[in-house]
Amino acid sequence: xxxxxSEETRAxxxxxxxxxxxxxxxxxxxxxxxxxxxxxxxxxxxxHFPSKQAIxxxxxxxxxxxxxxxxxxxxxxxxxxxxxxxTEVLPAIFAAADERLPMFLEFWIQASRNEEIWKxxxxxxxxxxxxxxxxVEDGIAEGSLKDVDPQAAAEVILSLAVxxxxxxxxxxxxxxxxxxARQSMQIxxxxxxx
Amino acid sequence: xxxxxSEETRAxxxxxxxxxxxxxxxxxxxxxxxxxxxxxxxxxxxxHFPSKQAIxxxxxxxxxxxxxxxxxxxxxxxxxxxxxxxTEVLPAIFAAADERLPMFLEFWIQASRNEEIWKxxxxxxxxxxxxxxxxVEDGIAEGSLKDVDPQAAAEVILSLAVxxxxxxxxxxxxxxxxxxARQSMQIxxxxxxx
Numbered sequence: 349x350x351x352x353x354s355e356e357t358r359a360x361x362x363x364x365x366x367x368x369x370x371x372x373x374x375x376x377x378x379x380x381x382x383x384x385x386x387x388x389x390x391x392x393x394x395x396h397f398p399s400k401q402a403i404x405x406x407x408x409x410x411x412x413x414x415x416x417x418x419x420x421x422x423x424x425x426x427x428x429x430x431x432x433x434x435t436e437v438l439p440a441i442f443a444a445a446d447e448r449l450p451m452f453l454e455f456w457i458q459a460s461r462n463e464e465i466w467k468x469x470x471x472x473x474x475x476x477x478x479x480x481x482x483x484v485e486d487g488i489a490e491g492s493l494k495d496v497d498p499q500a501a502a503e504v505i506l507s508l509a510v511x512x513x514x515x516x517x518x519x520x521x522x523x524x525x526x527x528x529a530r531q532s533m534q535i536x537x538x539x540x541x542x
Numbered sequence: 543x544x545x546x547x548s549e550e551t552r553a554x555x556x557x558x559x560x561x562x563x564x565x566x567x568x569x570x571x572x573x574x575x576x577x578x579x580x581x582x583x584x585x586x587x588x589x590h591f592p593s594k595q596a597i598x599x600x601x602x603x604x605x606x607x608x609x610x611x612x613x614x615x616x617x618x619x620x621x622x623x624x625x626x627x628x629t630e631v632l633p634a635i636f637a638a639a640d641e642r643l644p645m646f647l648e649f650w651i652q653a654s655r656n657e658e659i660w661k662x663x664x665x666x667x668x669x670x671x672x673x674x675x676x677x678v679e680d681g682i683a684e685g686s687l688k689d690v691d692p693q694a695a696a697e698v699i700l701s702l703a704v705x706x707x708x709x710x711x712x713x714x715x716x717x718x719x720x721x722x723a724r725q726s727m728q729i730x731x732x733x734x735x736x
Binding site for chain 2: 373375453454456457459466469470473474496497500501503504506507508509510511512514515518519522523527528531532534535536537538539540
């Protein structure tokens with residue numbers, strides 16, 4: 349019971365932080381406000397999170413876990429099909445990012461000024477780059493992809509994904525992003541396929 | 543003479559604003575501070591710029607002009623060569639963006655909350671997308687590219703460019719970005735070429 353209540357409190361704090369960061373911005377949001385919104389004491393807050401930054405990193409990691417579950421586990425009969433199919437999960441990723449985008453952008457700003465935040469921000473890029481490189485290696489091994497440099501191919505795929513994500517969240521009405529993502533990945537795979 | 547002095551004052555204000563935005567952030571930087579740094583009166587400031595936002599838009603437009611001069615004017619014997627050659631100008635674009643990145647990210651945050659800033663932020667994307675689409679049309683007409691949807695192909699190229707730019711400025715040591723940009727564009731062109 350105590351365990352369950354503790355997890356509920358943690359979830360309340362995270363929910364309140366997301367909303368508060370979206371309204372006030374990461375910098376302007378205070379731990380006091382987040383505690384007020386969540387209806388918890390500062391003692392309870394600091395029991396779960398040593399700092400506002402720790403909350404941010406927890407939110408980032410939660411969102412990345414959603415992406416991981418949707419992407420890393422995905423396997424189709426061939427590697428090119430796997431990559432093209434990844435674009436189908438785009439709406440789920442957008443929905444999970446949702447109102448958090450301004451917060452992520454703010455974090456990127458902090459990242460350019462603070463070593464620790466920079467590491468937390470850069471880590472997921474490298475994580476996905478490594479995953480994509482491994483997939484490309486598998487594609488070369490199975491004979492579906494040309495004998496390209498897996499790291500370079502992974503960078504292309506990742507750059508495309510980052511660019512699509514950023515545009516999609518900034519300009520949701522500007523295009524049919526899922527369709528563009530699928531076509532983009534198909535063009536890339538055409539360029540990489542044997 | 544008065545004309546020349548006025549342009550010098552404008553340039554001083556822009557220089558001071560870039561530095562101040564980089565140090566304090568766009569939100570925290572005040573017109574008073576920028577005037578102090580530039581050594582101009584508030585009257586002189588408001589003669590040139592109606593607001594802090596107007597200065598930001600002027601800086602954004604100046605930077606985009608640098609890109610335009612490097613990219614829009616570029617023409618090589620074929621369209622695929624033109625696109626691949628564009629990646630050679632990447633270092634110049636990075637150098638021009640330089641310490642302005644945190645400011646651009648902050649502007650994206652504002653853009654997600656403010657209609658007018660959103661328009662100024664989105665306009666360049668659409669501008670480059672249209673330019674790329676026109677180039678792809680030329681490539682189809684000259685027979686170097688497959689009969690693809692020019693808008694979709696332009697989106698792919700733009701997404702890749704946005705993703706490379708963002709990663710390159712956030713993680714300059716993480717990879718040889720110019721090399722990755724060239725390889726990426728080559729893979730894309732392989733996928734689009736007839």
